[in-house]
Amino acid sequence: MSNKENINEHDSAENSGEGIADEAKNDKGLGLGVIFFIVAFAVSFVAGTFVFPELLYSTKEQPFSFDHVLHVDEAGSCDTCHFVREDGSFSGIPKLENCMECHEEEPMGDTEDEAKFAELYVAQEKEIPWHVYSKQPDCVFFSHVAHIQSKNEGGAGMDCIECHGHIGESTASRPYEENWLTGYSRDIWGKNIFGFKTHSWDRMKMDDCAECHQKETGHKGYCFQCHK
């Protein structure tokens, strides 16, 4: 259709008084649009808040369940297995050889999990592929010793619980919720998708580090302190 024809059509509509009826029709459309907007907004918001987190994380079981309470009772404290090495580096999750310092060829107890440990890992000399709840990206440098050493020794004098929570009081390993995109645990962002937290150990994001640093040292810290 040419421009000329368009103009002619428009002119004829105005002349016949049909323009008012058209506007009323348009208002109805707007009302429906508002309803569509509200419904879509509500559905999207609910989906983004409640459905999306369920889709974002997959649940994985640990290779076998680990009883922290039992081990703390037997071994003493966290740092028996999760120790700081002589050079100040942190050992992290114990390697098989650390486990073998107590566990020998034969199981020490009679649980199904220990049998699995002996059969699948000890006998085959294979490292246990634990899913680590607190694993952070490799570009972050974090010194455990600087945080756990007492204040007299120049450290922050923190307790393991402040970041890791009461994991030492668990009697079984909870499922590991893995982020499909990043591969890291849900524990890092925290259970609350909005990022709200009740306890210091509910989240382990950079903002949480900065918040504590602001509180304790008066400064959030500089990029290169952790990103080396």
Place this chain on the structure above:
Amino acid sequence: MKVDRRSFLGLGLGVAAGVAVSPLTVKLTDDLSIWTQNWPWTPVPVDGEVTYENSVCSLCPGSCGISIRKIKDRPVKIEGRTGYPVNDGGACLHGIAGLQYLYDPARIKSPLKKSGDKFVQISWDEAISEVADRLSEIRKSGAPEKVACILDKDSGSVAGLLKRLIKSYGSPNLFTMPGLESYLELTASTLHGQDMTIGFDLENSDFILSFSAGIIEGWGSPVNCFQANASRKERHAELWQIDSKLSNTAASADRWIAIKPGTQADLAMGMCAFIIKKNLYNASVIDSHEFARFASKVQNSYPIPKVSEITGIPSAVIKEMARAFIKAAMPVAVFGRGRGEGSQSLKELAAIHMLNCLAGNINKKGGTVVRSKSDYLSFPDESIDSIAKQGAAKAPLGKYIHDFFEKVGTGGNPAVEALLVYNANPCYALNNAKFVKQAIGQIPFVVNFSSFMDETAMESDIILPVHTFIERLEDVPSGAGLSKSVVGLSKAIVKPVYDTKHPGDAVILIGQALDASIAGNFEWESYEECLESAAQNIWDELSEEGFVVLTAGASREKVNIDAAFLADNSETVQIKGEGELILIPIDHMRLPADSPSASPFAIKTVSDDIIKGKDSFIEINPQSAKGLKNGDYVLVKTSVGSAKARIKLNEGIMPGVIGMVRGLGHTFGNKYVSGKGSNINELIAPVIEAGSGLDAASGIRASISGV
């Protein structure tokens, strides 16, 4: 109610607003940023316990002690070992980049056999039996002397095993690549007697007179030299550098004396003549008929004005140098042009060392150390059968390696049926490299023990890939002009990355697969067992401490000084060829001249006025450049080759002289070093020195023309 365009707009806006207000946007943005850090090609080092292991670097003859930082069994960094008697914590750029050699693109990943123009992978069993069968066949034909062997150096247990193999087999044709240590031994045997060597106490000397030795360009044990040079200011020690170019060493020196290329021997003889004439020398150390002959010869043949004319150094400067040298409390004259490798003149080496003798600095603090060659290895006596005796009694194909290639390359029938090459790259590193390559091409069966592909490996029929220094246990004796004699223990820090073997094990396996009379000389279970028994006198200390100091400080041995060679050989090797310019090689610390070639890290540190893109540079004095500008392309032509290069104008090089850096122009498959620049060794022809038989070319006449 009609669903129209506005309804859809409302729906879209609602979805967008709902999603934006929900945590999804922020969370997804955060996750995506982390996702980008976790792409599969992003290297993430394995976490684990940090440990350090001590070892010894054998990338060059410097033999520095190193400390390798490992994280969970993976070596991640090489540092200098503190307290090691050679380098005390220091390390050079090649050493710190040593881990790159583990994964070098030129590494040979399994035994290879040449099939047509290509190499095919074979198993170790096949490779060893191929070599043993061929060697047995040649031996059965009654000509064991037709098997030759080229070693990178003459010391250490792996060289000891190869020498044992060749001796048991029955060939007199064993050659080593020309290195500083071999020249020091040759100079010592010429002036002081057989089985002696020379070291320089640079760290204590108060006056170092360097005859073109690249003290900070890789001469000797590089880190030891850096440290000695760095401490000069504190010690108030002077360095005078005699060089045709304002090298880094000359720039760091107190004085730079420019000299015409190839005239260092004349300068040293002239200085000797002046010192003797003025009776400034230490007479107590030299008192013989031969010395009197030498004294009268130099005084007649090397008057200062003549020496000044030959060398281009003003007479007054020559006298000033001679006086400053002889009057210093702890002077030392250092010889070995550049790195002290490649071609050198025995007359030059001996004449310069005669200055040390005249100064009376032999076995004195800050002077030179003359001592017997360290011999800490004792292999059991070999049983030699009659075939071996007959073969070994035949005349070798030359005294030095260049004679060998001359005979192999120019003879009609193959003078050599099989050649074993260990850790050497003669097709690249020797003068007239193209001729050497062609000569090796005429040998029917070439076996190469090498960790990396290189120009010589490319010409080989069988390549036996060996562990790198990070993957193997080995004794590493220091040499290279150190004042002390140290043997270090290189350790297997990491499991072999590829299907390689220890060269010692490969030699033992070949020996065991040969005739019973040879196999009987290789009755070790492994190289490790062999090393432990051969080095039994020092093994406990060596394995525990990682090194043993065999001799330190001044030797108490009585040292004779025999000037007969210098009295009899007065002719200095002239620079040959045609052209108005003289092309000289320039040794550069960042570019190894031999095997292995530079690591990717090292090559990246070379400045773009040495190599730019694929082009080498020719350094030339603006006076000789005839209007050429920086960056202009020229063709450098000599009697043996030509190469395209770019111009680098440099007022720090003598007029009439052009220089090209050594260590470029590799031609094998390694994208980091191959196809970059030109190999100067292809442009220089050997010049044989009368009297010694050495290839003594210090350069070659050349011409340049625009392209």
